[in-house]
Amino acid sequence: MAEAIVHAESRSLPAASGTVFDIGYRPYTGRREGRGRSRMAIFKDGFRTALGFGRGARAKILPWLFIGVLTAIALVMAIVAGAAERLGGPGTAERANLPSHSDFYGIASIILFVFAAVVGPELLCPDRRNRVISLYLVRPLNGTDYIASRWTSFLVVMLAAAWLPQVILFLGLSMGDAIPIQYLRNHWLDVPRFLAAGAAMAAYATTLALLAASFTTRRAYASVFLVGLFVITAPFTIGLAQEIDGPAGQWISMFDLANIPVHVNDVIFNDVSEMTEHAPARELGARMLVIWYFIWTLVAATILWWRYRRLSP
């Protein structure tokens, strides 16, 4: 009976009606923002690609693992320093010479370089392997716009990876101190220093990673080459430099690629990190170490630019 009533009611309701409109093709009449928007699109895509945003879980694992490890190192450093301050009294961490901001990049440089080596090529290699680059170059862009946007996007990621742990370390050390305000007052200069040292580290790693990626369409080849370069040059140059005394040994030591930006870090902090403590290159002086850093970064950037500039007429 109830069923019959429902049927009766449904029959009495007006039939649901709707119309599907085919709106057809609508020409675009909005703004065209030109080259600036095109560059921004390449930048945004590079940033998302590097961090795995909008990609599957697999694409997120590596970048976030590295960022996690770098952050964990900073956290451990902050916790150890904080514990020393609490247990040993104010100034214990400094007296015990526990690693701090000036040491962080020395400790973490190899992780930053491996991060750059693994993630950086992902921004360039697939575009050339899949030939998506031919679609970019028929848009309001040229090769220089493309590579500059990609370089900037990866630099931003590298800056985040380099600065975030230092910020955490700074906050950790401030809060671990018995009088946080006093710590801030005494150590505020560490902030511009680690920002400058992190920028030097990020620019160097970004440029070398993208330069290696510009020579191959396979990300794995670029990554293996870069990791090999950073890992192999260290023992090779250290060993040779120890055997050969004098300026020759110092110059051989300059070719320890992982140490080049760490020397700049030492110059910025006016300190010596554990990584560079025994490097003969230090004897060449701060000015030469900074010039050497700029030579490597700028020459690599020029070659990278030249390789992509060729793609434009």
Next chain:
Amino acid sequence: MATGEALLAVERLTKHYGNVVALNDVSFTITDGITGILGENGAGKSTAIKILLGLLRPTSGTATVLGQDASRSIAVRSRVGYMPEHDCLPTHVSAAEFLTHMAEASGLPPAMARTRAADTLRHVGLFEERYRAIGGYSTGMKQRVKLGQALVHDPAFVFLDEPTAGLDPAGREEMLALIRKTHREFGISVLFSSHLMADIERTCDRIIVLQDGRLVQSGEVGHFTKETETVFIEVDSNREGLVAALRKRGVAVTIDRTGLTIEGPDESVYDHVRDALVEAQAPLRRMAPRRRALTELFERESETAYTTGAA
């Protein structure tokens, strides 16, 4: 741009790759509509397209796109689209994301880019599949994504380089229909490069034929096929008598296995045919006008060129 106004203009265009001459003093203009650029591999089609897209600098001559020098103006590229022949799609992103990105890379604001990407995917028939990774698409679907990325920023002109390459017959039909729709419904003019004459003939309004880097023909497709209009006649008997009667009236006739063909007939030919049929007492079985395909026309012309060259 007004109909009939030149969208693309090429003036005495020459391109050398070392000693190889890819284009040799080629001039043409392209107006609103679908224009086919036809030629064998190595004829210079892709070189011409790359120069028009600003990807190559010509050795000499000029290429103008929408009134601007193709090799100097980057801004003009926001009003042109390009569908390359080769694979050019990322595998791990969805079609919706890819087209949105390409729309932004063409200068559209992000919100507009998303809307345009969805609209374009609907027009190319991929709306339902738009969130799937492109790597899992069939060849036909990938071709549609390629077409979609060329249209997503609503260009005034689109270059399609061998858009039917690698497609099965059904996919080819669909792609040709999409190309026709691109101009007739979307109002976007098309330069369609192909080595398949049938595709050009069925899709294009005008045709440009390149051979060994030189321009050998250009004009309306209808004009070429009209030029080759013929009348086919089949009779039950006395075919020889009919041929004699026609030839007596000055009508050129060719004889094949099944009937007679009169080439390029004007209106008076039908009167001559009627009179000749009466004179020869030949019972008419069939008489029909017929147009040759472009294939036949260019086959015949290349044979002529070959013979002339050999002589």
